[in-house]
Amino acid sequence: MRSSNPVFSRRGFGRDNGYAGFNTAPQAGGPAVATQANPYAQPTGNPYAQNPYAQQDLQHGAPPQAPATTGRMTIDDVVMRTGTTLGVLIVTAALSWALLPVDDAHISRSYGIGIGAALIGMVLAFVQSFKRKASPALILTYAAFEGVFLGVISSIVDNRIADGAAMQAVIGTMAVFAGVLVAYKAGWIRVNRRFYGFVMAAALGFILLMAVNLLFAVFGGGDGLGFRSGALGVVFGVVGIILGACFLALDFKQVEDGIAYGAPREEAWLAAFGLTLTLVWIYLEFLRLISILSSSD
Known part of the structure; x- marks a missing residue:
């Protein structure tokens, strides 16, 4: 899903079933599935998949918390x-x-x-x-x-x-x-x-x-x-x-x-x-x- 503001509309955030992801939409109990093109995407799929939170299930509709990583937005x-x-x-x-x-x-x-x-x-x-x-x-x-x-x-x-x-x-x-x-x-x-x-x-x-x-x-x-x-x-x-x-x-x-x-x-x-x-x-x-x-x- 794209944002209301045009500044976000070209970014690689995607949503599926009410949840959201950066380049991928994690499915509960399953692997992340690519949803749309993203300027930060890599051939192997989600460039952040090596982070533990990228593989976690979503609960109550809220995305998991990202660990502190250099170069990531906080x-x-x-x-x-x-x-x-x-x-x-x-x-x-x-x-x-x-x-x-x-x-x-x-x-x-x-x-x-x-x-x-x-x-x-x-x-x-x-x-x-x-x-x-x-x-x-x-x-x-x-x-x-x-x-x-x-x-x-x-x-x-x-x-x-x-x-x-x-x-x-x-x-x-x-x-x-x-x-x-x-x-x-x-x-x-x-x-x-x-x-x-x-x-x-x-x-x-x-x-x-x-x-x-x-x-x-x-x-x-x-x-x-x-x-x-x-x-x-x-x-x-x-x-x-x-x-x-x-x-x-x-x-x-x-x-x-x-x-x-x-x-x-x-x-x-x-x-x-x-x-x-x-x-x-x-x-x-x-x-x-x-x-x-x-x-x-």
Whole structure:
């Protein structure tokens, strides 16, 4: 099964019967069976099969724990890379908030810089998504430009639409992250093929509707079909946050699988990149939802 984030979609994680593996899907009581091509695959099958955990049976739907091995991804690697990526994003967001005023005399220039930074960040995200290996410099550059965009758009919403909206969106994003992490670790969320298929189908429909709404807004003016304003905007904002939470569960599963099945340490940067994409999605949905609710008062 492929991940929700494009950064993982080209990686060699596979799932079978609700379980996951790196290049292989271990079957309970049986040998690992290859599931799909993987840039780290070797002719002999699973390149990590010599590790004891690769031959263990899965219990309760959770992959076995990988022993400490030099050059393999660990949870500490993921935490450090994610913290670094988010740190760069937060710093540039704070700088753009402070240095790009959004008063009547400067809002057009600041908004233009923010949109330009968003487009550059989008291009960098696509470039990294299609690269076979992680590029820390590219990922951190993406985070920097994405931070500029978030700083500008957050300042506009906070200063001109809803006072305190940015902090509320940050708290909401942190709450969703913590809630999904607790639910995932407690086993309340089971990530399997059915879950993945449902989330991806819902996400595709959501994105298509937003694209249609944007086209109507561009060529017809106003709010398009109204999917991003009023009562419908509130509904779609909530749906967007729920989808973001589902993406987080998929990302947590991919990180867990990568650690358990001996993914190379460089994959930690990709995990950080994927988590950052999802957290930005959730934050923006919260920000939009708060602005809609404040405008309707």
